[in-house]
Amino acid sequence: QSVLTQPPSASGTPGQRVTISCSGRYSNIGSNTVSWYQQVPGTAPKLLIYTNNQRPSGVPARFSGSKSGTSASLAISGLQSADEADYYCAAWDDSLNGYVFGTGTKVTVL
Amino acid sequence: EVQVVESGGGLVQPGGSLTLSCAASGFTFSDYWMHWVRQGPGKGLVWVSRINRHGDNTYYADSVKGRFTISRDNAKNTLYLHMNSLRAEDAAVYYCARESSSSLAIDYWGQGTLVTVSS
Numbered sequence: 001q002s003v004l005t006q007p008p009s010a011s012g013t014p015g016q017r018v019t020i021s022c023s024g025r026y027s028n029i030g031s032n033t034v035s036w037y038q039q040v041p042g043t044a045p046k047l048l049i050y051t052n053n054q055r056p057s058g059v060p061a062r063f064s065g066s067k068s069g070t071s072a073s074l075a076i077s078g079l080q081s082a083d084e085a086d087y088y089c090a091a092w093d094d095s096l097n098g099y100v101f102g103t104g105t106k107v108t109v110l
Numbered sequence: 111e112v113q114v115v116e117s118g119g120g121l122v123q124p125g126g127s128l129t130l131s132c133a134a135s136g137f138t139f140s141d142y143w144m145h146w147v148r149q150g151p152g153k154g155l156v157w158v159s160r161i162n163r164h165g166d167n168t169y170y171a172d173s174v175k176g177r178f179t180i181s182r183d184n185a186k187n188t189l190y191l192h193m194n195s196l197r198a199e200d201a202a203v204y205y206c207a208r209e210s211s212s213s214l215a216i217d218y219w220g221q222g223t224l225v226t227v228s229s
Binding site (some may be wrong): 001002031032035039043045046047050051054056083086088089091092096097098099100101102103104 | 147149154155156157160169170171172177205210212214215216217218219220221222
């Protein structure tokens, strides 16, 4: 079972801004950096955000990440139909001595 | 182009064993930590294991500790996952993944190999 909690779903109309939360604890988000991954069903995950708020080359600036204390969030602005996917947060957990993923959030574009 | 390609998945009986392989190309394999991540049918991502560059430091999820072994052969640019005492709950797509050199993030993923555990 995941130790990082995300809302199961989020939705918006094209052009809107959607925010996804990721709640953890001191041993993971509170002590380590957060990454975010996008997974279109049937395909492999893709890195969207690393080190809390950094975007790999090729990831649009519409995607942004932030972290505060033991929580993190991913924002998608200017929502597009191509953004329909599952999104996962992740961080190293010092207590578990392992990498932990969030429960995942399915984003739907209405 | 960075590529990691998994192989070795298939059908195995409960209690059986299986070894997954991951062939890496397009980067200096020995410079990177590597991971295995799995995803059960209709489920979320679950981290399985991590190995350092030299192969002498490994980490495991509690659910697989003592049953799975991660290893690597840097001369062959290949990552392995040896799985023993397989259970129905181990059935999943297993992804081989590269850890970024600058942060603890997974920057490249393979397409996955399917492991089915059933009698």
